[in-house]
Amino acid sequence: MKSPTRDKLLEVKNLQVSFLGIKTVTALSGISFSIGERETLALVGETGCGKSVAAHAIMRLLPPESGVKGTVELRGRNLLGLSEKEMTEIRGKEIGIIFQNPSLALNPVYSIGHQLAEPLRLHRKEKKKKALSRAAEALKNMGFANTGEIINYYPSWCSGGMNQRFLIAASTILDPALLIADEPGKGLDRSCLSELEAGLKRLKEEKKTALLLISHDLGFVRNLADRVAVMYAGEIVEIADSSGIFEEPLHPYTKGLLNSLPEKGFIPIPGFSPPLSRLPSGCRFHPRCPLRKRCCIENQPEIIETNGRAVRCFLYP
Ligand SMILES: Nc1ncnc2c1ncn2[C@@H]1O[C@H](COP(=O)(O)OP(=O)(O)OP(=O)(O)O)[C@@H](O)[C@H]1O
Ligand code: SF4
Ligand SMILES: [Mg+2]
Numbered sequence: 516m517k518s519p520t521r522d523k524l525l526e527v528k529n530l531q532v533s534f535l536g537i538k539t540v541t542a543l544s545g546i547s548f549s550i551g552e553r554e555t556l557a558l559v560g561e562t563g564c565g566k567s568v569a570a571h572a573i574m575r576l577l578p579p580e581s582g583v584k585g586t587v588e589l590r591g592r593n594l595l596g597l598s599e600k601e602m603t604e605i606r607g608k609e610i611g612i613i614f615q616n617p618s619l620a621l622n623p624v625y626s627i628g629h630q631l632a633e634p635l636r637l638h639r640k641e642k643k644k645k646a647l648s649r650a651a652e653a654l655k656n657m658g659f660a661n662t663g664e665i666i667n668y669y670p671s672w673c674s675g676g677m678n679q680r681f682l683i684a685a686s687t688i689l690d691p692a693l694l695i696a697d698e699p700g701k702g703l704d705r706s707c708l709s710e711l712e713a714g715l716k717r718l719k720e721e722k723k724t725a726l727l728l729i730s731h732d733l734g735f736v737r738n739l740a741d742r743v744a745v746m747y748a749g750e751i752v753e754i755a756d757s758s759g760i761f762e763e764p765l766h767p768y769t770k771g772l773l774n775s776l777p778e779k780g781f782i783p784i785p786g787f788s789p790p791l792s793r794l795p796s797g798c799r800f801h802p803r804c805p806l807r808k809r810c811c812i813e814n815q816p817e818i819i820e821t822n823g824r825a826v827r828c829f830l831y832p
Pocket of ligand 2 (some may be wrong): 799809828
């Protein structure tokens, strides 16, 4: 489903990812979505549904044993058809990414200022002083006041929340049009999470950066996303604007996810996601769905568009 109101920045069409091994596992079964310029799209869903695989497939960072089909177009250019050299140019400059495990992304032996300034010196040939002053500005945008001091800090001196904001500053220092943030708030306490949220909002407002936000935290998603795509077992089951998802969810799985919000009483969805190597027949959600009918067990629902949103369920239209 395309972004309804904005020029298209990223369009993912029928993206399929399989991992080839003793038993082939299909992690993504043909997902499609788009992100408009300056838009924030959130990808949500339970663990193992394929969110990180989607992010890595877009960036062409999957391991060699993976098979990828479909298209990933950035402003009309299919990234899956580019050479590795061309793709290296895209990473950082046009699409930034922060990974689910941030502790591996910052180098412990270099100062924060050095790590932020390095891409500017390398790609834009900026002089050290100018690059460091840009690094300080990027830190200010992430909500740090004493930037002259902080550029001399090392990652090990700082909290997880500070490091996460350093990473966002580093991933966006070259002003990419899109930032992919995979669980940026994971492990952070409430106050760090609010600072992170404010930093991401400033990035959207001041730098006009589009965001693919992957998160388990639905409160965080509700505060930041323009639209939300809900994934279940390697498929997208619903896409709608944020108010549609949070105020009028259609898919029984989306409704179940929202019941886990504190204001709904933390009610978990009974049962577990199926292993991708042993998917159920028919609708993948049917073993857990309180509204399943006979046809749900026998037939697979297609994703259909209805009133500007998309849903994969026999209850609609
Ligand atoms: N390199 C790999 N080889 C085989 N299977 C893999 C590989 N990487 C991911 N998978 C499988 O693909 C599925 C989707 O994984 P993914 O990491 O995208 O889940 P996720 O939605 O990001 O979950 P989480 O919320 O826990 O981060 C999982 O079943 C995972 O085991
Ligand atoms: S298709 Fe059937 S089982 Fe699947 S979510 Fe809809 S009602 Fe539930
Ligand atoms: Mg993940």
